[in-house]
Structures are given as structure tokens and as C-alpha cells.
Amino acid sequence: MRTAVAEVALLRPASKLSSVSKPSIRSLHLAELTQLLAAQGQPAYRAKQVTDWLYKKRVESFATMTDLPAAMREQLAADFSFVGPETVRVLGSKDTTRKFLFRLTDGNLIESVLIPASPALYGETSDRRTACLSTQVGCAYGCKFCASGLDGFTRNLEPSEIVDQVLAIERESGERIDNIVFMGMGEPLANLANLLGAIRIINAPWGLEIGARHITISTSGLAPQILKLAHEPTQFRLAISLHGATDAVRDQIMPVNRKYPLATLLDACDAYVAQKKRLMFEYILIAGVNDTDEQAHQLAGHALRLSAKVNLIPYNTVEGLEWSRPSRNGQETFLRIVREHGAVATLRREKGHDIAAACGQLRLQTKRSERQPV
Numbered sequence: 001m002r003t004a005v006a007e008v009a010l011l012r013p014a015s016k017l018s019s020v021s022k023p024s025i026r027s028l029h030l031a032e033l034t035q036l037l038a039a040q041g042q043p044a045y046r047a048k049q050v051t052d053w054l055y056k057k058r059v060e061s062f063a064t065m066t067d068l069p070a071a072m073r074e075q076l077a078a079d080f081s082f083v084g085p086e087t088v089r090v091l092g093s094k095d096t097t098r099k100f101l102f103r104l105t106d107g108n109l110i111e112s113v114l115i116p117a118s119p120a121l122y123g124e125t126s127d128r129r130t131a132c133l134s135t136q137v138g139c140a141y142g143c144k145f146c147a148s149g150l151d152g153f154t155r156n157l158e159p160s161e162i163v164d165q166v167l168a169i170e171r172e173s174g175e176r177i178d179n180i181v182f183m184g185m186g187e188p189l190a191n192l193a194n195l196l197g198a199i200r201i202i203n204a205p206w207g208l209e210i211g212a213r214h215i216t217i218s219t220s221g222l223a224p225q226i227l228k229l230a231h232e233p234t235q236f237r238l239a240i241s242l243h244g245a246t247d248a249v250r251d252q253i254m255p256v257n258r259k260y261p262l263a264t265l266l267d268a269c270d271a272y273v274a275q276k277k278r279l280m281f282e283y284i285l286i287a288g289v290n291d292t293d294e295q296a297h298q299l300a301g302h303a304l305r306l307s308a309k310v311n312l313i314p315y316n317t318v319e320g321l322e323w324s325r326p327s328r329n330g331q332e333t334f335l336r337i338v339r340e341h342g343a344v345a346t347l348r349r350e351k352g353h354d355i356a357a358a359c360g361q362l363r364l365q366t367k368r369s370e371r372q373p374v
């Protein structure tokens with residue numbers, strides 16, 4: 001006979017359960033939990049009680065859900081796991097950006113970052129605390145400047161493993177997260193079904209209740225998935241990691257551009273914007289690669305075409321890679337040229353340069369040290 005838990009697992013065909021024997025209780029949405037508990041003879045309000053314990057009171061065991069009948073708590077504990085990621089390392093920088101290295105239940109390592117309030121990620125002041133989350137273990141896209149791709153791709157994260165990062169950061173830092181960016185390890189749109197599953201929990205009134213406008217998804221340029229997102233009803237923000245304004249430059253540093261060249265990517269962005277959705281460009285400034293005046297002129301043209309804001313980010317040095325950031329003067333010149341065209345652009349006074357904050361570096365350092373013979 002098929003159990004109620006197996007029924008719920010079948011509701012989510014795109015998402016394989018992780019290697020632990022029981023699924024995480026945080027793998028279910030309210031409707032799925034309601035359905036599962038109804039199959040066990042529980043009234044409809046019980047599911048909401050459970051999600052309140054999970055996401056409002058943020059408890060870490062079924063035993064603490066004291067307004068549930070004892071037999072129901074036992075059944076939940078028999079069916080579901082409560083295990084979240086184990087914290088391996090926490091690094092804090094002078095400006096209090098903190099980086100977390102988490103070990104998943106199958107032993108894989110992922111990184112998340114907490115970016116403190118004021119000033120915000122893109123220069124304007126903000127009182128928001130931002131979590132930068134990973135969506136995959138490793139990354140298959142191999143951007144030449146990025147540490148996450150250096151060790152290849154291992155697997156997609158489950159929706160619960162994405163949500164767990166927020167809860168784990170809050171537990172470790174004592175701070176409440178109210179802004180999310182999917183700019184950590186992995187290409188978020190290559191794990192689209194699980195990403196959207198996680199966003200539903202993060203955004204839902206019964207979940208973490210973080211407003212859609214405070215959730216930003218980034219992509220290196222997966223045009224077909226951008227077209228799918230154009231028709232998503234949730235109004236989250238989309239950031240295109242452009243990092244080059246011509247095919248010649250993007251081909252050099254982002255292999256994804258050979259599959260979806262700039263014209264294809266910009267056409268997908270047109271379709272996205274046509275649905276009354278806004279997007280922005282992320283542009284990491286790398287000395288001698290994408291920081292010429294010509295790139296600035298071209299970038300401004302793309303931004304004006306799409307009414308996209310441009311976020312310029314000086315490159316974070318990665319151990320083992322040859323790239324570096326332009327001089328401060330060079331960064332300011334690039335910004336000025338983009339602005340002279342009338343495009344809206346900011347230059348990030350980025351945080352975390354001193355804690356290996358570029359995505360993937362901390363994991364790579366830890367994996368390499370764990371591989372060293374003792």
C-alpha cells in the first residue's frame with residue numbers, strides 16, 4: 001500500500017528526495033501538508049499549526065509543537081526528518097558580512113552569505129538583511145572567473161535545502177532575514193522547479209513571508225528559462241549576470257554564451273520585459289577583459305533597450321585564478337560612460353573581499369583541505 005508520505009513525494013516529480021531516508025518536513029507546501037494530514041484523519045487546521053511552528057516560531061523538533069496531539073507528533077517524526085544543514089565554518093569580515101559553509105545530510109558542502117543592513121547590496125541605503133543563497137552543489141556552467149564552477153557540478157539542491165539556508169543563517173547570526181538573492185553557488189535557472197518550490201515557501205504568508213520584491217533570482221543567461229519566468233505570476237526580481245556586452249567578451253569568460261548568444265539572451269529579456277516585469281544587469285568588472293570604454297557603450301545600449309538597471313561589481317580575487325579588478329579610477333570611468341548614455345547604473349562598494357566572499361571559494365578551500373592526507 002502506498003503511504004501518505006509517498007503520495008506527497010509523488011506530487012513533486014521534478015524533485016528527487018535527498019539521500020536521507022526520510023523527506024524533510026520543510027519539503028512540503030501547506031496544501032501538500034493539508035492533503036497528507038487529511039489522509040491521516042487530521043482536521044484541516046492542523047497543517048497550518050505545523051507551518052506556524054516551522055516558519056513563524058522556527059522550532060527545530062516535532063516535540064516542541066506542543067499544541068499538536070502527541071500521536072500526531074509521533075507520526076510526523078516517523079514520516080519526516082527535521083535535520084537541517086550542519087554549520088562547518090562561519091567567517092565574518094570587518095564590515096560584518098558573514099559567510100557560512102554548511103554540510104548537507106549527504107556530506108556535500110554549500111555556501112551562503114549574510115549581507116548586513118545599510119548600505120545595501122547596490123549602494124543605496126537599506127535596513128534590510130540579505131541572504132545570498134546557493135541553489136546547486138557546484139555548478140556546470142564554468143564561468144572562467146568563478147570559484148563555484150572550478151570543481152564541476154554535483155547535484156541540484158532540494159527546495160527544503162534552499163529554505164534551510166535561510167533558517168540556518170538566522171539561527172547562526174540571530175538576525176532575521178528580509179531580503180533574498182539567489183546569487184550563491186550554482187545556476188538558479190538550471191534548477192528551476194526546485195527554486196520555484198523554495199520561493200513559494202519563502203514568499204508564502206504561511207511560510208517565511210518575505211515579499212516577492214525582496215527576492216532576486218540571478219542567471220548567467222539561460223534564455224529558455226527566462227522565457228518561462230516571464231509567465232510566472234510571482235513578481236520577484238530577475239538579475240541577468242551579463243559580465244560582457246558583446247559575444248566576443250561573453251564567449252571568452254562565460255561558456256553559456258555559446259549556447260545562448262547575446263542576441264538570443266536579449267530577445268528572451270525583451271519577452272520578459274514585455275510581460276511588465278523588470279530586470280537588472282549584473283556586471284562584474286574584470287581588468288583587461290570587460291572594462292573597456294567600448295564595452296561600457298554597448299552595455300548602456302542593452303540597458304536602455306530593456307530599461308534595465310546596471311549593477312557594476314568590482315571583481316573579487318579568486319585564489320588560483322588570474323583575474324583582477326580594474327583600478328578605482330577605471331571603475332569610475334566605466335560607470336560614468338554607462339550613465340552618460342542615460343542608463344541607471346551603480347557601482348557596488350562590495351563587501352566581503354577579505355573573507356573569500358566570491359561564491360564557491362570557501363567550499364573549495366575546505367574541500368581541498370579535507371582531501372589532504374593526514
Ligand code: SF4
Nearest residue numbers: 139142143146149186
Ligand atoms: S558565475 Fe554562476 S553560473 Fe557561472 S560558474 Fe559561477 S555559479 Fe555557475
